[in-house]
Amino acid sequence: MTQDQQVHVIIDNRERKLMELLDKRKDKISYESKQLDVADIVISENTAIERKTGADFIGSIMDNRLFEQLIRLQDVYKNAILILEGLNDDVFESTGMNINAIYGVLAKVSYVLGVAVIPTRNLEDTVIVIERIAYREQVKKGSSVMSRSAPKGMSKKERRSFIIEGLIDSGPKKAKILIDRFKTPYKVIEAIKNTEILYTRTGNPKGINGPLKKLQGFGWKFVQKNKEILFGKTSTQKTLDDL
Amino acid sequence: MTQDQQVHVIIDNRERKLMELLDKRKDKISYESKQLDVADIVISENTAIERKTGADFIGSIMDNRLFEQLIRLQDVYKNAILILEGLNDDVFESTGMNINAIYGVLAKVSYVLGVAVIPTRNLEDTVIVIERIAYREQVKKGSSVMSRSAPKGMSKKERRSFIIEGLIDSGPKKAKILIDRFKTPYKVIEAIKNTEILYTRTGNPKGINGPLKKLQGFGWKFVQKNKEILFGKTSTQKTLDDL
């Protein structure tokens, strides 16, 4: 899969270094530069990022600007993200600030305020994070691929897709299509059962006929494999009988 | 802010090193050790922490346990916190994992899943974070501590057995019984379809009748739940027809 879809973000015009790095990734991500007064990077209507280096972070704690900034960020954008860049030993040591206080703030930001905190090592990594978030927000929105292990908070539809995914030879995409069309796993299986493989006169599989016919993405291989899995059949080869 | 009040937490009994460090801070924080199945540190009824070192973090991404763990954590405790301990250069370099993947996971955990991520440099710092969070929960907010035998997720060891496991109320053992008896997934589903729930004269479920009757461990709850998932509504309430 080549995910060459471009994403687009808005960068505060003071983030020069960041823009330089983004220029090197023009094929993946494009940006426009603006004067922003609440965030450093805007991903979408709902999502924006505040970027702080370790020193910035400590500094903004000291002069009490941090919470003001983050609260404003949250006020404007539903998904407020704080990228903490290069919060390493040096920063902890070079500042006269109490370590307890630093972690107290971190705890408050992430779990009381509810701001998503993402630590990065440097600006290069920050670019990666921006790209990933933008990709998720702009391209992958709504293709929730659930991991095969959480049969708990799933809705009935999700659970059915999940069952189908395990029951037949398919991934999440096809499973969803099938459940959307046939509603229940049993109906899906019935549909597969009632779908026939068409052969050419010379005996080569050509296509399918039946309930799955009108759906996109389901061909004779799919039917053959799943019939084998579900019903144990092996040879559906009826070449000469039809004549 | 000097905290005179003691705080109390529950630590999973495998976290020996952590307990050693906590022992040195007896005046600030007390703890009890338990076998926890969903978190590493429990702060209060609503708040619990999963602690992962950099290597743990990468490892749990690779074998897909991370999201399962975090979703369960979130499911049990309203405030789910992930402490990322020592996620430094070494970790990034020593693993063959793609950096994009690592940051993709971080982004998903913190801003899609909504788990509070707090980076620390080492175990000592982790202790500080635990203390700060406990202090906030217990002293500042006056919330009570104490345990809560967490609802266990079904013990699925090797999830690689058979596809019937996708059925809602079936782990490996039941799946094996069903396959042993009915051979193919389709036959299993047919068997469930053909199994009726028996009701008392007053309309309460009593037992089952049909293919699953003679198998051990399959009752009306199993049939009811799975019929609903597989076939949709189950108005199989036929109490008087049989008379």
Add this chain to the structure above:
DNA sequence: CTGTAATCTTTATGA
């Protein structure tokens, strides 16, 4: 989770 390879479906094209 991401990136790449493998697999499958569909469309296009020539026999």
Add this chain to the structure above:
DNA sequence: TCATAAAGATTACAG
């Protein structure tokens, strides 16, 4: 119509 090739999409697997 059939067979093959190319293109597009999805799934499988490794890191």
